[in-house]
Amino acid sequence: MPIAIYALSDGLLPGALSFSRASSALYMGDSGVFVTAPPDAARFEHIADTGDIQGMLIEEEATNLVRHNSVFSNGIWSRSSFLATTGSMTAPDGVSHQCWSFGNGYVFQDFPTVSGEHYTTSIWIKANKSGTIGLRNLSATDSNESVAIDISAEWNRYQVTAAATSTTSRILLDNRANFGFGESGLEVCLWNAQVEAGFSASSPISTGATTASRAADVVGINGLEGIYDLRVVYASGHEDTFVSQVVANGYYPPYRTHSFRGSKSFVREHFEAPVRAAGKRSLPELYEA
Known part of the structure; x- marks a missing residue:
């Protein structure tokens, strides 16, 4: 079982996560149009028709x-x-x-x-x-x-x-x-x-x-150090497993280009390490949608 769950479905960044971005950036807001997030503000992508939160948008520089x-x-x-x-x-x-x-x-x-x-x-x-x-x-x-x-x-x-x-x-x-x-x-x-x-x-x-x-979104996990097995589940349904990751303050799983609605990249649905491996500690689950 995970030792903690950080819920992002309310569109708020938990205190255990750090976030920065050196520029403003656009994202789909809850009113169904693209809006501007100022520098260092996390973007929570919404469904245009319903306004429901899809997940936190994490992108590389472009x-x-x-x-x-x-x-x-x-x-x-x-x-x-x-x-x-x-x-x-x-x-x-x-x-x-x-x-x-x-x-x-x-x-x-x-x-x-x-x-x-x-x-x-x-x-x-x-x-x-x-x-x-x-x-x-x-x-x-x-x-x-x-x-x-x-x-x-x-x-x-x-x-x-x-x-x-x-x-x-x-x-x-x-x-x-x-x-x-x-x-x-x-x-x-x-x-x-x-x-x-x-x-x-x-x-x-x-x-x-x-x-x-647009500058890169930089997300980090704080308060955890050690070696962990990680599993990332994307909003598209794709999954990646990262074995024996060295985690320290500021760590976040490597980026992948699994797409969301055919256009957005790097939207993470949730991130977890559900299995405790020998000699490794379980990482708290992080839900992003």
Whole structure:
């Protein structure tokens, strides 16, 4: 049996845990929109529809390489048959954003990458109807290397991951008929275009004239020292076991990239060491959802 349980279902960080983050960061709040947590404030992710707490969001540092990532009227975006409409839509951040008439064309932005490194491209899209358009998978050449995505009249986040093949890459939305798309009468609202190093999309990172970074969430267990067997159970249902871990103040299990709702990484549902091994002490259970 565990010697203690630290419950996080009320959205409060127990005194036995330390937490820090050197920057502000976005997370899904209980009102169903993304809100900003100030530096050093833990983020407790909620279900958008119900407001129920999902768990504590723990992420590594990430940088969004897309500039003016929600302002598609800015000159850094190249556009063809992509025209502003008179309409707007409330985006997942709770703010009204411009909508666009998307004809037989595209909208894109280029950015520097390291050839051979993996990056994940993501963007939130809501359309006036269901349809299929392309989301370019990094390549900056004028070729049909886009992934087909099925958009709808609901806000959804779309993401693709690939290794960069050059030092310049591109995020591009494609509705050109000669590349296999060409939805007619299409209007779209877009929010939070994001490209970051790694294999999954992390929480939204807003940018302006320059790229922007979110600092790492640093969580630590205080008051325990020794060697322990640990088991981590993620919100996705995945489990990891860490044997003979040397635990001291500030320790936390290694990160894994098991995803939550297909977009969030490092959300831990609970963390426990239920079995006492020879020569090792049982670690208190830590429930995070």
